[in-house]
Amino acid sequence: MSQDRNTVLVVDGHSMAFRAFYALPVENFTTRGGQATNAVYGFIAMLVKLLETERPSHVAVAFDLSRHSFRTEEYPEYKGTRDETPEDFKGQVEVIEDLLANMGIRTLTKENYEADDILATLAAQAPRQGMRVLLASGDRDTFQLVTDEVTVLYPGRSASDLQYMTPEAVEEKYGVTPQEYPDLAALVGETSDNLPGVPGVGAKTAAQWINKFGGLKGILEHVDDIGGKRGEALRENLSDVERNRRLNRLVDDLDLDVTMDQLRLQSADFDALDQLFDTLEFSTLRKRVYRVLGREADTQRASAIASDMPELVMKEVTIASPETDVEAWLSSYASGTTALTFEGNGRVTEADLSVVGLYGNSHGLVFDATRLTSKQEEAVTAYLSGHPSLIIHGGKAAEHAFASRGWKLPPPVFDTQLAAYLARPDRRAYSFAEVVSQFLGEGMGGAEPATLFNTNDKEPAEHALLLARLEPVLRDVLNTQEALPLLESMEIPMQTVLGQMERAGIAMDMRVLEELSQELHGNVERARSDAYTAIGHEANLGSPKQLQVILFEELGMPKTRKTKTGWTTDAEALQDLFARTGHPFLEALLRHRDSSKLMQMVDSLIGEVQPDGRIHTTFQQTVAGTGRIASSDPNLQNIPARSDTGLRVRGAFVAGDEYASLMSVDYSQIEMRIMAHLSEDQKLIDAFNMGEDLHRSMAAMVFDVPVDEVTAALRSRIKATSYGLAYGLSAYGLSKQLGIGVDEARQLREKYFERFGGVGRYLQEVVAQARDTGYTETMFGRRRYFPDLQSTNRRVVEMAERAALNAPIQGSAADIIKIATVEVNNRLQQGHYRSRLLLQIHDELLLEIAEGEREEVEQLAREAMASPVNMSVPLEVAVGVGHSWKDAAH
DNA sequence: GGGTGAACGTA
DNA sequence: CGTACGTTCACCCA
Numbered sequence: 001m002s003q004d005r006n007t008v009l010v011v012d013g014h015s016m017a018f019r020a021f022y023a024l025p026v027e028n029f030t031t032r033g034g035q036a037t038n039a040v041y042g043f044i045a046m047l048v049k050l051l052e053t054e055r056p057s058h059v060a061v062a063f064d065l066s067r068h069s070f071r072t073e074e075y076p077e078y079k080g081t082r083d084e085t086p087e088d089f090k091g092q093v094e095v096i097e098d099l100l101a102n103m104g105i106r107t108l109t110k111e112n113y114e115a116d117d118i119l120a121t122l123a124a125q126a127p128r129q130g131m132r133v134l135l136a137s138g139d140r141d142t143f144q145l146v147t148d149e150v151t152v153l154y155p156g157r158s159a160s161d162l163q164y165m166t167p168e169a170v171e172e173k174y175g176v177t178p179q180e181y182p183d184l185a186a187l188v189g190e191t192s193d194n195l196p197g198v199p200g201v202g203a204k205t206a207a208q209w210i211n212k213f214g215g216l217k218g219i220l221e222h223v224d225d226i227g228g229k230r231g232e233a234l235r236e237n238l239s240d241v242e243r244n245r246r247l248n249r250l251v252d253d254l255d256l257d258v259t260m261d262q263l264r265l266q267s268a269d270f271d272a273l274d275q276l277f278d279t280l281e282f283s284t285l286r287k288r289v290y291r292v293l294g295r296e297a298d299t300q301r302a303s304a305i306a307s308d309m310p311e312l313v314m315k316e317v318t319i320a321s322p323e324t325d326v327e328a329w330l331s332s333y334a335s336g337t338t339a340l341t342f343e344g345n346g347r348v349t350e351a352d353l354s355v356v357g358l359y360g361n362s363h364g365l366v367f368d369a370t371r372l373t374s375k376q377e378e379a380v381t382a383y384l385s386g387h388p389s390l391i392i393h394g395g396k397a398a399e400h401a402f403a404s405r406g407w408k409l410p411p412p413v414f415d416t417q418l419a420a421y422l423a424r425p426d427r428r429a430y431s432f433a434e435v436v437s438q439f440l441g442e443g444m445g446g447a448e449p450a451t452l453f454n455t456n457d458k459e460p461a462e463h464a465l466l467l468a469r470l471e472p473v474l475r476d477v478l479n480t481q482e483a484l485p486l487l488e489s490m491e492i493p494m495q496t497v498l499g500q501m502e503r504a505g506i507a508m509d510m511r512v513l514e515e516l517s518q519e520l521h522g523n524v525e526r527a528r529s530d531a532y533t534a535i536g537h538e539a540n541l542g543s544p545k546q547l548q549v550i551l552f553e554e555l556g557m558p559k560t561r562k563t564k565t566g567w568t569t570d571a572e573a574l575q576d577l578f579a580r581t582g583h584p585f586l587e588a589l590l591r592h593r594d595s596s597k598l599m600q601m602v603d604s605l606i607g608e609v610q611p612d613g614r615i616h617t618t619f620q621q622t623v624a625g626t627g628r629i630a631s632s633d634p635n636l637q638n639i640p641a642r643s644d645t646g647l648r649v650r651g652a653f654v655a656g657d658e659y660a661s662l663m664s665v666d667y668s669q670i671e672m673r674i675m676a677h678l679s680e681d682q683k684l685i686d687a688f689n690m691g692e693d694l695h696r697s698m699a700a701m702v703f704d705v706p707v708d709e710v711t712a713a714l715r716s717r718i719k720a721t722s723y724g725l726a727y728g729l730s731a732y733g734l735s736k737q738l739g740i741g742v743d744e745a746r747q748l749r750e751k752y753f754e755r756f757g758g759v760g761r762y763l764q765e766v767v768a769q770a771r772d773t774g775y776t777e778t779m780f781g782r783r784r785y786f787p788d789l790q791s792t793n794r795r796v797v798e799m800a801e802r803a804a805l806n807a808p809i810q811g812s813a814a815d816i817i818k819i820a821t822v823e824v825n826n827r828l829q830q831g832h833y834r835s836r837l838l839l840q841i842h843d844e845l846l847l848e849i850a851e852g853e854r855e856e857v858e859q860l861a862r863e864a865m866a867s868p869v870n871m872s873v874p875l876e877v878a879v880g881v882g883h884s885w886k887d888a889a890h
Numbered sequence: 891g892g893g894t895g896a897a898c899g900t901a
Numbered sequence: 902c903g904t905a906c907g908t909t910c911a912c913c914c915a
Contacts, residue, residue, distance in 0.1 A: 188915085203915085543911055544896060544912095571898080624906065637906075642899090646899080727903035728904075807905095
């Protein structure tokens, strides 16, 4: 029986600590004694995160001994441009070494060599012992070490946000293989190492040459064949390039005086760690460190249990040729649950399918969808129409890709992408590689030794095997979160509907768009020339930097609110300046902003119209932490709805030729209703049940006046307060929003909570529970985790608190609409209506209505929308119908 | 060309 | 110093 493979994690200590040092503001990481701790904190946080997510069996941290190495011997200027090590950084490395020693983690150094050479040596050794290797380094030279067995974790935005550099990732980013990367680096140069490259040659050109001539060697052989300025520059700098290549080659055969076994995690000295953490004043990080160290035993047990499960293996992979009996393969091996992968494009407007991989019953099949015999193609068609139980990663994209070859892919029984999203909704990406890495703890190439193939042909089937192995792991995770019903009854059905909506697209009236575009171009030109006249010269009105010069230097206007880079020139600030100065430039500028923004939107919409006269957006099901759907390429969830001109854009979204009208169905105040239900605040529930205007009723309650005496001003104050609260608005924010004093805003808030005390209690409770359990939950059990609540940075904590308090509200609304969307679609299909869903805009569904179906569909939609859940307040729905989206508004 | 910040549209 | 998104532009860097 095969076990989980051992994994060794090797960290370049100096470079990762340095990254942390610059990523974390030292002001927030200083002990009372004045000792800077930002690098220590960032480094340990990064390490703990890796220990948690990757569960390596072996760990080592490599350090440079000094700046001096064999590289500086050859080239004394190596890394010569680096500034003196900052004062605050010194000493932190020693603290890190101290911590590591007491955590039971080996540190490694080698006289005359750099830490990266140690990484290279271990990366060469470990795979020979069947181990997987993770290298954490901020030095791009390590990319040359990447293989199927070796992944480099390279810091992104923050030190703990690591990119997984697999062979695929390196190739995608640089256009060359990991082995060729140092050739590229030699040509391009590395400023941080003081290694100049060929002037005028960037990564693009370098990759081009490498691919054309087959690496640096080939380039040097053909150096005279390269024309142009760049070729000349290359010839002039050959010695630099060759030197760069010598210096960036990592040494992978050092004698390190340790065996792999000595890199296993040793037992920690908790007494010593206690003392260290006390002086560092880390409390939350201490807990995380202890948890991950103490959990080591549990991990072993868990993997022991896992290895008791029947192991999925690959006995044979069939690469389809014209002679292959695909039908026989499918009936032998794909009658049970089958994992399916594909290569191609899953975007609806450019859908395309090339290679397909299947794994079922210990056997793999790979076929090129473009080269099947008609008999094989029919076999696949028949198979898919028999409702096979498929495991897929990202079913919507797969469905589009298969549709491009005329195949109808059934909804998967398990979608690992959606499952990973439900398990951890705050990750920004759910590529197959990342999900495999996170939940299987393996790199993409890291299949079982028994199933390790080196030929690329079999890769789709190997991936399908990984997919099959992923399924029970994710199923288990969702099971413990009780989120399996969310996957099966909400997300997977929703995915199918989203796919249908994407394929349907929405018809555009080009005449309206073109006319609007022309008019807006005119407006922009006029506003531009008015603006130039007002200041007597031209300028780029789209450049905040130039605007700041004009406003605050030339015109000497009072300074506005600060941003990170200067002073804001946003619309609100400009309005304010206009009110104070009345300068005509401001008026023209505001007009220009408005018109050009709209112009850009209209022009980009025109460009998005497909040959069928419709726009096909892409709905993103795994990007919003709260569970909402997002729309992109183009985003149809932010089409203007307020200003008059903006509304004319909505006038361009129309019913298609075969249809009679568009119908908009939306929930009224769904988030407030959810607040009422979840908080069980009787007064708020009463306000809804009064059946009158909600904000009016609430205002009457707060200000203690009869409903018909509520003025528009009072009503809008309460409306703003209500919505603000669901977002965690402060008294300060409320005062700004309403244009009243902070004291007055605070009084309003207090009065509000006097009347609606249950709401305040509920909101506090949500945050308290999030702090306690680490997550919030929607009405349907969708979780969102809030690790930032444990941050030492007050701002970060407060942001997390606001997000936490909003998550169950926004998330429950998202759940309800998902159920309603699926339900509307089901009823439309069961009733064999031609009318169909086109868009989902958070609390609104837009439908295309066939002639004669309007009334029945309205009835059906109303029922479906009201059905998802029984709450203590009714779900109210508003319906509008018209030729265009604008006309369908209500 | 890639990444970031400002600004702004929606719910 | 209000949540959740996506897009655009300018700007800075390499």
